[in-house]
Amino acid sequence: MTNAILPTLVVLAGGLGTRFGGGKQIAELPKIGKTIMELSIIDAHNAGIRHVVLVVNKNVRPIIESRILPRLPANLNVELVNQSVDEVPSRFASLAAQRQKPWGTGHALLCAKPYVPNNAVVITADDYYGPHAYVQLVEHFCKEDHDTSKMAIVAYPLRLTMSDVGGVNRGICTVSNHNLSSVQEYTDIKCAENGFIGVHGTQLKQIDESVLVSMTCWGITKPLFTHLEQQFERFLECHDSDVKKEYYLPDCIQHMINLEQAIVRVYPARDRWFGVTYKEEIDSVAGKIHELRHG
Numbered sequence: 275m276t277n278a279i280l281p282t283l284v285v286l287a288g289g290l291g292t293r294f295g296g297g298k299q300i301a302e303l304p305k306i307g308k309t310i311m312e313l314s315i316i317d318a319h320n321a322g323i324r325h326v327v328l329v330v331n332k333n334v335r336p337i338i339e340s341r342i343l344p345r346l347p348a349n350l351n352v353e354l355v356n357q358s359v360d361e362v363p364s365r366f367a368s369l370a371a372q373r374q375k376p377w378g379t380g381h382a383l384l385c386a387k388p389y390v391p392n393n394a395v396v397i398t399a400d401d402y403y404g405p406h407a408y409v410q411l412v413e414h415f416c417k418e419d420h421d422t423s424k425m426a427i428v429a430y431p432l433r434l435t436m437s438d439v440g441g442v443n444r445g446i447c448t449v450s451n452h453n454l455s456s457v458q459e460y461t462d463i464k465c466a467e468n469g470f471i472g473v474h475g476t477q478l479k480q481i482d483e484s485v486l487v488s489m490t491c492w493g494i495t496k497p498l499f500t501h502l503e504q505q506f507e508r509f510l511e512c513h514d515s516d517v518k519k520e521y522y523l524p525d526c527i528q529h530m531i532n533l534e535q536a537i538v539r540v541y542p543a544r545d546r547w548f549g550v551t552y553k554e555e556i557d558s559v560a561g562k563i564h565e566l567r568h569g
Contacts, residue, residue: 281415281493282325282390283318283408285311286382287334287399288357298550299330299399300337303560306567310550311399312342313563318395319347321408326352327389328399329382357385378520379490380509384502396492396523402563403428403491404545411493414539425527426493426539427454429486430547432470436463439552444472445488445524446481447540454531454538457488457524486540488524489547497535502526 287299302309315326326346330338335354343352357377383396395411397403407428414426429447436442441462448455460481463472469483505526509519530536546566548559 279392279415280322280324281393281395281412282327283315283323284327284329284383284386284390284394284396285314285399286329286379286396286490287311287338288329288331288382288385297334297337300334300342301550301556303563304557305560305564308345309342309399310402310548310563312345313402313567314397314399315346315350317403317405318408319350320405321412323395323408323412324350326350327386327394328352328354329357329386330354332356353389355385355389357382375520377506379523380502380521380526381506383494383523384499384506387499387502390496390499392496394494396490396494398490400550401489401491402548402559403489404543404547404566406544407491410541410544411491414493414541422495422497423535424537424539425495425498426541427457427488428491428541428543430489430543432463432481432485432487433483435487435489435547435549436465436470437551437555439554440464441472442551445490445522446472446474447486447488449486449540452540454527454540456531457528459522459524486542489549490523491543492523492527494527495536498526498530501530501535505529 299311300309328338335356338354346352393415395408410428411426432444435444441464443459443461444463445457446460447457458474460472460474463470463481470481471478472481506521509521527536527538531538548563550556550559
């Protein structure tokens with residue numbers, strides 16, 4: 275693929291990392307001396323990607339610019355974008371003034387819109403997806419480059435994405451004929467007697483341990499941004515009295531699927547996923563990633 279056709283890598287790194295204690299996206303892994311975000315960017319670079327957009331918050335931006343960017347491959351074009359709570363339509367300015375946390379993954383990706391010329395691979399900064407995830411999504415766009423309705427996701431088995439420390443949030447996938455039928459956001463997923471339990475909406479529900487989940491490793495096309503804008507306004511209208519509610523990227527993708535305006539191919543992950551939700555996990559996760567990458 276030429277650089278004009280290769281997808282952009284969009285890294286969502288604007289979160290506050292509340293459960294971690296802040297600054298999770300810039301935390302270096304012991305033994306490795308790099309952040310998870312750096313490893314992901316290197317893996318994407320090895321898969322052929324040459325354009326990266328980092329969606330960050332103002333607190334971590336100086337450290338990313340001074341410490342992390344100089345360590346990245348020299349032939350990468352890296353652009354930084356601030357995700358700010360006041361990046362909302364003007365009629366919702368008063369609502370933004372009451373907000374402290376970022377608006378969520380849907381809003382984070384929307385902030386990247388001016389910097390993404392074509393297809394994109396979208397990930398979060400604190401998730402380690404393994405090198406094959408980027409190969410799978412680059413190959414997807416090799417095959418589907420001219421069809422903007424065909425997006426993709428690399429999905430991981432839920433049981434391999436749990437934390438030993440506390441509950442986690444996951445997008446639960448329903449798959450039909452290798453395509454995504456639905457992705458529903460569940461929060462505070464924990465181990466239970468017969469699998470897992472998590473909160474969907476306001477209800478506590480049982481979850482089968484064999485399901486695939488979204489870890490925010492998407493292959494997206496340009497039409498998604500139009501839907502993100504439209505759905506974000508509707509989100510703000512519906513939740514104008516709830517300034518803690520988050521605008522989730524999977525909800526917008528689900529809306530496109532429901533309208534039959536997107537087909538999302540599901541690629542089961544070839545690698546193990548690792549992530550850090552809580553600070554207590556970082557040493558263990560670093561050791562496992564180091565073993566995978568260095569033997």
